[in-house]
Amino acid sequence: MTDLAPFIAGLPKAELHLHIEGSLEPELMFELAQRNQVAIPYASVEEVRAAYAFSNLQDFLDIYYAGADVLRTRADFHDLAMAYFVRAAADGVIHAEIMFDPQTHTDRGIAFADVIEGLLSAMSMAEAELGLTSSLILSFLRHLSEEAAFATLEAAQPWIDRIAAVGLDSSEVGHPPEKFARVFAAARAQGLKITAHAGEEGPPEYVHQALDLLQTDRIDHGNRALEDPALVARLAAEGMTLTVCPLSNLKLCVVDDLVDHPLDRMLALGLKATVNSDDPAYFGGYVAENYRAVAEARGLTRNDLVTLARNSFTGSFLPPEAVAANLAKLEAYAAM
Template identity: 45%
Template sequence: MADGRLAAAVQAMPKTELHVHIEGTLEPGLALQFAARNDVELPWTSLDALSAQYEFTDLQSFLDLYYRLMGTLRHAQDFHDLMLSYLRRAAQDGVRHAEIFFDPQVHLANGIPYDTVLDGLHAGLREGEERYGVSGALILCIVRDLPLQDAERMLDLAVPRADEVLGIGLDSAEVGHPPKLFEHVFERAGDLGWHRVAHAGEEAGIDYMQQALDLLHVERIDHGAHALDDAAMMRRLAEERVPVTRCPLSNIRLHVVKDAEGLRIRDFLDAGVITTVNSDDPAYFGGYLTDNYLALVQAGCTLYDLARLGEMSIQASFLDQGRKAALLEEFEAWKLEYLG
């Protein structure tokens, strides 16, 4: 299949996105726009100057810029506009549903009330579904390198509007902040009826993944790149049907792996692990969802491999069975057109 037809096929493929941080969709131009309208001073005043900062040596160098630009989000309208911008782009990539991380602890530290964040994001979700046909839900991420008591307070604030959140996640700098620290927080989230996921195995190793599974009782592992270091972990993920949300361009840009071949996505598929492709923080890592799928072609993945990943993205979502069945039916129609 020619490159152009392959890209068109991937873009048309009905799929879900299960690992994307809404703050990570803040494009440089939009950050400058928010800074100007909210009187937020940034060290960079031109698009070229800000874009030049998007070269990272590791996770922390990325997080430094990420948190700095989050300070441009001040009002519900900003969160609405950010969400709408992402959903428009997601629709272009064939996304039918997205389960979207957000980091309210950081916004609270910036003086932005939780209600302001939630109101803006939900307004964007509603308008985005009407305009673009992409449904969405929110996963409240705990920022693991903030004090533990902040996480507990965050949950206190979230309780009155618990039904507006799909689940809890765990993100930010991984090493030195193991999942076991957040066992009580995740237990409380489970009592609220929230789904549970966690970043593990991106920077840190198998032990963090084991803690996430055994102590936090997560239903998905976000990243999970280091599962390949341990055959027992790969077997466990496969046998227990725990999906991993892989993020190709993120792993490459943050030097988790050297190149696309280092992602070893086909090894996950061959081991029977439910594996999904996601964009993580696309404004920072150089590509939205189609770009992440196409990066795998460089590692030898065929359209048939990408189709397996797309189908798994639907299966790994937290959608109800009726909506999953409808999306899988749409997916079968796509297969007939592009795979024959």
């Protein structure tokens, strides 16, 4: 694995499954809490890290939403995103499609404009200073109502041309994709791409619903699709991108050990899998660490890694000419 680590670090790649709120490192949480005079239930960075010993999605979400409370101003969202972009660029990321959860903030009284304008300013700076392009995915919180999702889509209208896609995240079990079919149809009618978390903790049926009812352009996670051979065949035939998150799967006990991770099995079955970090501050690693960890655990080859990176570009929501340019960078690197 020592030989592959430098190769992974320099491998041009896109990250397609990243929750920007989930990149809030404890150090920045403390800094923003002090800046905004927000009380947090932890006395030190070490206490925060100790609290990250969760073992399921809901326990993670509880601390995730508590941490997000320190995000109050446009500058906070800018600083949050820039901190991620700097880490991502160091990991070889040249394009990122970042999810944000406006309802997490607007429900606390934070203006939608402050959230999105802070993110957009960081995106512009990242492209200018780091050469890293990015797109926004507005994610609806599935534990909230369809009505709330429609209200969020309406609030986004002044910036709709700056948003690439809509997504669906938060507590999966008990909140099937069908709950949001109408709001996703409305978003699709506005020209937005569609993605959704499905088949992480939820059953294969949720993946079917995401495909059939939401008409997704890609699937976030999708691990449990492997339980349904007909579904696997369909995903492969349709070239549906899966945004797989190995360290997240380990932390949330989707797999008990990375040696059991199905990533290479997905590739062998013809699935268009990618590697992503999900919520890296909480799950123990940014995207290159996800590549390294799963490569070591599963014995992935250089060709496997190049395939995963290639899938990240062809599965992105970039226009064809940008995809082609990024693939050219990847192929040139792989040929060195």
